[in-house]
Amino acid sequence: MTRSLSDLTSDLLAAASKAGAEAADAIAVDGTSISIDVLNGKLEQAERSEGVEIGLRVLVGARQACVSASDINPATLTEMADRAVAMARLAPEDPTIGLADPDQLATSWDADALDLIDPSAEPAPAALEEAARQAEAAALAVKGISQVQSATAAYGQRRVHLAATNGFSGGYGRTDHGLSCVAITGAGTEMERDYFGEGRSHAEDMMSPEEVGRLAAERTIARAGARKPPTGAYPVLFDERISSSLIGHLLQASNGTSVARGASWLRDALGEMVLPKGLTILEDPHRPRVTGSRPFDGEGLPTAKREIVADGVLTGWTLDLATARKLNMTSTGNAARGTSAPPSPSVGNIALTQGADSQADLLAQMGTGLIITSMIGSSINPTTGDYSRGATGFWVENGEITYPVNECTVAGNLREMLRTITPANDARTHLSRVVPSLLVEGLTIAGA
Structure with a gap:
């Protein structure tokens, strides 16, 4: 991405004003997500997605319309604004819509104090695969577990920026780490299953894969019969x-x-x-x-x-x-x-x-x-x-x-x-x- 999220929202607002909007707000989100599934000790599925999404809300009198896109080319921003204004002019009136008054807006905040972003590097797919494999192995090691339906390790990071024609502009980000395991006991009509999952913003707060797998297995064994x-x-x-x-x-x-x-x-x-x-x-x-x-x-x-x-x-x-x-x-x-x-x-x-x-x-x-x-x-x-x-x-x-x-x-x-x-x-x-x-x-x- 060559433009910051702040620049993208600013460009969307400028396009909306040029298209005839009386007021507007814009949101830009970028992120990465990785998900690794393991089955029988082997990689079952690996997914990775990343990209930017943008959204624009325009207001024309007491009417509003929203449009979104995943393309951030300048021509797309112009087309979004034109389409949103055309839609708003045809929308039903709603006297309760509208942006916040400037004196209602947040003027200061400390996103760092929320500590939502893990400063450590994005985990390698191999590390996520190993965590899922360890959770699966720990579940299978518990007597009475016949199989593990799924063991999944995931990571995501997301940043968001919001701006509006009332003068507001601000953004923040977050990271997410996750690990889950679903275990099965019994067979056929006597089959029972249960799960355990852990999710944290920082990797250092996560419980061990072995603990996740063991807890999933113990919950499952308790359901037998x-x-x-x-x-x-x-x-x-x-x-x-x-x-x-x-x-x-x-x-x-x-x-x-x-x-x-x-x-x-x-x-x-x-x-x-x-x-x-x-x-x-x-x-x-x-x-x-x-x-x-x-x-x-x-x-x-x-x-x-x-x-x-x-x-x-x-x-x-x-x-x-x-x-x-x-x-x-x-x-x-x-x-x-x-x-x-x-x-x-x-x-x-x-x-x-x-x-x-x-x-x-x-x-x-x-x-x-x-x-x-x-x-x-x-x-x-x-x-x-x-x-x-x-x-x-x-x-x-x-x-x-x-x-x-x-x-x-x-x-x-x-x-x-x-x-x-x-x-x-x-x-x-x-x-x-x-x-x-x-x-x-x-x-x-x-x-x-």
Whole structure:
């Protein structure tokens, strides 16, 4: 690439103004991704991609349009601008669209303090292949593992730059390292599988390939002989590996887009208890070395800590500029932006208050019920919060795990479920979503 991302966005804005746009913002992203798969100790697949993508949003009055491309030739930039303006003139009017006012914009930030970029050299494909091979070998070394379905090592680096005609211009980058392994036990209809994966921004924070493979194997062995659980109403413990999905439903229901459309089961819950007293959901976009961190949002607004839920009470919606205007509120600095679509509100790093008890303590409190470690499919009514999902995990009797289960469904209502949750103390704090295991009272289980 001969031009910087900053120059590309500047050129896009100039082209948009020349084409007749009254306002515009532009985004440029470049990156590299490498993925290596190993099977039976040999290289199965190797992929590498790199390139630049650019996106332009233009505004003509109360109308807007977005275009994107992966070609950065000057002629392409001109064509993008002309096409975007022509599209905007035909688009429906929306009085809530528009760029941020200059006094709303982020004016200073410290991207280096977020420490999102690994300063070490890009890993060689051979090193990634060896890591995947070690993970596979470690899984196969565990007694009872019949095969490894996949072992994958990956690396990515990405830089983004955003600029707009309101004067904003800024960029930052991040790196990602990943390693995962999927192991299988048994054969035929008795086959069961499970996985473990690790992802970090810095290679030095990654656990060893042997540990990844061993954990994948141990999870898989524990699933041998799975059967259906009994049908009935029982307490359910959402294991830490999937508990964030439950909180994710609350985050989606408090998203400004859902609320503005009236398609949220929380639409009338602002200022009300949505979690038990004592529990808080904190969003922190400035956590170092964490995937969801960013110095500013997709509209150039500053990002900051905020409590989405405070002491059990829903304090506000997640908003970008457009949804804030629709709801007569102020943006929370949560706009996310890709190259091909306008900004939309999105939550980054969140953490739920952890409890005082371990998962084992919660099992003792549960007595008899289900631990869910994996979920399949989804049937969620966004308006009522009615919840139904396929699940696998373990059956618990007298506070102890008795056997693995599969082919069951759990159902309830999210509003009622979330008001009864009891958190454990086992959340992994390096994740973007720090959510411990959650015990939920009285779900309906459909099994045998």
